[in-house]
Amino acid sequence: MADIEPYENALDAIPGAHPYPRSSRYHDADIGIHRQADGTEVRYTKRRLLPPLPPQPEAGDAQDESRTHTVSAGDRPDLLGRRYFGDPAQWWQIADANPVLDPRELTDEAGQVIDVPLPGNGGERRV
Numbered sequence: 001m002a003d004i005e006p007y008e009n010a011l012d013a014i015p016g017a018h019p020y021p022r023s024s025r026y027h028d029a030d031i032g033i034h035r036q037a038d039g040t041e042v043r044y045t046k047r048r049l050l051p052p053l054p055p056q057p058e059a060g061d062a063q064d065e066s067r068t069h070t071v072s073a074g075d076r077p078d079l080l081g082r083r084y085f086g087d088p089a090q091w092w093q094i095a096d097a098n099p100v101l102d103p104r105e106l107t108d109e110a111g112q113v114i115d116v117p118l119p120g121n122g123g124e125r126r127v
Helices: 006-012 077-085 088-097
Strands: 031-035 041-045 066-070 113-117
């Protein structure tokens, strides 16, 4: 998992500071407010779009921000999240890097090569 300063973790424990923890794929998503006919406000998380894919590095380019993983039988997105980020809930970083809509597409086919971003290089989030 990306390094998060202790004080930033403390913010996650404050109710109302933000609805999603910093490790969530929805942390930077905008929050909308829908007003019902009776005036009741309903908060909702606006749609999150996949971040743009980084440009493919040239051969010998030292700026590569990912590595590859060859899918084996028994691999699952949550297991890959745990393996590469230390947290099974971080599978979405791998899904964003490939990109797939259904995370099962990442590990459906043994032998498939997928990109795994380096911790802390989850790319820009775009909401």
